Amino acid sequence: MNEQDDKDNQTAAAAFADFAERQDRSPQPNRLPSTDVPDAATDHSPASVIPPRFRLLFVSEQRPEWVGFALRLDAIGCSEPRLEWASTAEEALKLLSHNSYDCLLIQADPASATARRELLQAIRVSGCDEPIVLVCATSNDMLALAACEFHAELLVSTAGWDAPALLSYVQRALRMQQLQEDHHRLQVENHRRLVRERDEAERLLNQQRSMVEELQTLVYPGELDFTSDESAQENTVLEESIQEGEIPADIPEYYHELLRTYVIMGSGSLKDEIIQIAELLAAARLTSRQVLEFHLQCVETIVRGLGNRSSRHVMSRADLLALEMMVHLGECYQKKLSE
Structure with missing residues (x-):
């Protein structure tokens, strides 16, 4: 990412902070009292699979508008998310080789279906087992097959990063990874x-x-x-x-x-x-x-x-x-x- 991208990220962060501050000041009559809010340690809802410091990598040609997605994360208790962006497949693989992420969001379209399949294959072959969600504006059979082959979720929505179901798909991807890890652990214990x-x-x-x-x-x-x-x-x-x-x-x-x-x-x-x-x-x-x-x-x-x-x-x-x-x-x- 160049200096212009960094400036854009800082501008978006400032806008998000200003919007969150206005939301806190506005009256919320339907908000539950603080005593009725479940404790994080005893919360067994689907949102509990997302940690407070959720680290997520966006992969898309254009810089994503993630303000709405960050607000949805904040609403479920993810107060300090770390959202990063990679504009190319090479940059994404380089980041994955040096860092670990809780989830990957990859933008795809029918024109780049082959390239996205190769990216998924490179990610899995390199040993990265992070949950992956493919976001596509229109349905595509090649992307669907790639998602099934490399254990990824496929979200088809014209809203892109602002899709209301995006957070649910991320949660499902995280839960599937937990189930796979538990299954592998039980297999190892049973073999021993x-x-x-x-x-x-x-x-x-x-x-x-x-x-x-x-x-x-x-x-x-x-x-x-x-x-x-x-x-x-x-x-x-x-x-x-x-x-x-x-x-x-x-x-x-x-x-x-x-x-x-x-x-x-x-x-x-x-x-x-x-x-x-x-x-x-x-x-x-x-x-x-x-x-x-x-x-x-x-x-x-x-x-x-x-x-x-x-x-x-x-x-x-x-x-x-x-x-x-x-x-x-x-x-x-x-x-x-x-x-």
Whole structure:
């Protein structure tokens, strides 16, 4: 902007101050008492999205007449707005690279639709996510598509900067930005929670495997070779058990489906199925350690296939199934001993 533009801005500022002073002096019989005015801290109206020191950048070839818009801002409590102007796209991008704004107002028309679309693209590519409102005198399909593509509002009004709906469009753009920021924050928090739950599930599975191995060393000292990798050792034990016929071939798939159903429905109507598979495991003469290792392998398969779903619920239900399975397995062996 040149010196003439600065003089014009100073003249407009003086005119705005004089007009505001006359407005304060004029009687206002319909004005509410000061005690009825809501406090700014507890105001939940749409106007509360605009801060008192609202910083806004106008982009237009001619210097905008923003006195009326500034008065509307003052009416909703924005007492110290900072309104700046850029006459070209290059000047606007330069200002955006050095400063941050609460909102951008860009004047557009069908003749400059392509240039305005390129400006919107440059703004978004540069990393600026400020709310944007396009102001156009006539409707244009290219401007509408550009507004949808680059998340901007499009106001069609022949009044231009004096359009009564301009402030409402600015408020809506600010609210949409808040919703996007809240949505992104919730996504990040949800992803972090899922990662923590997955890590916790892996930790619990490793602890349960360690408990099974420690129990086995107490009962049969020296049976397990701890020099080999734990995960490879567990897979080898289970594969050898299946190959030797200790675990029937149809049990892994059946138990996996039982575990999935138990996680979804709970133990309500699955008691008969649990007793049936416990009898099959007892008939195969599987030890409690082998059953628990087999159970942990099925749980690990389900946890890895959860995707974006929670694993805490799966682990808690799986632990209940393991406890119930051990109880029924012990009862089966006790019946065999009594016979």
